[in-house]
Amino acid sequence: MPLAEPMQTALLFGILGLLIGSFLNVVIHRLPRGLSVVSPPSACPACGRRVRALENIPVLSFLLLGGRCRGCAGRIGWRYPVVEALTGLLTAFSAVQLGWGPQLLPGLLLLWALLALTFIDLDTQLLPDAITKPGMLLGVLLNTGVWYGMGQPLFASPLSSLLGLLLGYGSLWLLAMAYLKLTGKHGMGFGDLKLLGMLGAWLGWSAVPMILFIAALTGGLVGIALLAAGRGRHYAIPFGPYLALGGWLMLLWPQQIIHGYFSLLGG
Structure with missing residues (x-):
């Protein structure tokens, strides 16, 4: 080009x-x-x-x-x-x-939704259903519609999109329930579950583990930096912005990130 x-x-x-x-x-x-x-x-x-x-x-x-x-x-x-x-x-x-190409406008719509969710979460520690629930549906419909209409997936196959929705929501639900059982406290809100489910619906099931890895890594680094800066142990860190970052990176460089991850593991 x-x-x-x-x-x-x-x-x-x-x-x-x-x-x-x-x-x-x-x-x-x-x-x-x-x-x-x-x-x-x-x-x-x-x-x-x-x-x-x-x-x-x-x-x-x-x-x-x-x-x-x-x-x-x-x-x-x-x-x-x-x-x-x-x-x-x-x-x-x-x-x-x-x-x-066909990914351009849908990809930008996803980016804009993630930006809105990021700043809302930073302000209020909420991830509104008015964005995440339609986002889940739109992700599945776009991938399914393009698959049957043009003979190729947009970001993921219809099956991968549905599995991504279930895996994204379900994996964080299991983590949230395990944290609640171990500590007696809620570690994350259901908005985080819906956001990861939305990202799974858009990008497919294989993107979900990478998004979680990126979110946990970046969130952990920021948490360590805040503790070092004396912000205190009781400072609430919203998880949505880190999920949004992981989703944006997997939107642009899915294969490179997956390859890099397995290279780090020695695969």
């Missing part, structure tokens, strides 16, 4: 990602509160002033306004431009990696 083509793809989808990131900010704020994500239009949470179109340009408006509402001068959280910029960067990168 010529250099110009991935650069143009990255620019195009980076702009798209910035716009999607602006919408994800609405989803992240409203969905856990049971509010509509389509109405009313965005407004300042402090004074209620409606955000105008020129004040809603991703990242740029935040910088031009100095991070403050034009009406009441109340501070706008840094999280908003961070979500927009991160969505733009990851959308551009993922589009280049996936390439122009």
Whole structure:
């Protein structure tokens, strides 16, 4: 592929990602509160002033306004431009990696869902059913529909997709029940189970162990870093973001990660 083509793809989808990131900010704020994500239009949470179109340009408006509402001068959280910029960067990168093909749009939809779930989990330690349950169904339908409609799987075969849904949900359920029995405490919420089931439905059963491995490894490293920084033993670390990271990596590089894993084991 010529250099110009991935650069143009990255620019195009980076702009798209910035716009999607602006919408994800609405989803992240409203969905856990049971509010509509389509109405009313965005407004300042402090004074209620409606955000105008020129004040809603991703990242740029935040910088031009100095991070403050034009009406009441109340501070706008840094999280908003961070979500927009991160969505733009990851959308551009993922589009280049996936390439122009049948996996592109579904892969980006999965990425955007994972970003929304990550920030909601960080904010509230919840993973809303409004994303995970339709995500499970959509993963199975996409893999099944493409298999029968085009003669090839999208990300996984229909059987692998169904097994991935069952394995993803069931494996974490067993771990959660074992932890509860050993400690008398709940180690994770059912939202984590549904998220891994969703990822299994999209990416197939073989992706589930790798997603769990990546999530446990990265979550463990972050936990050690937090303890070393004196955050304390009682600091709750949501598991959803690490599952989301594992899912995104397995979306882009499934064979490379599996091969690398078995190489580490000496296989």
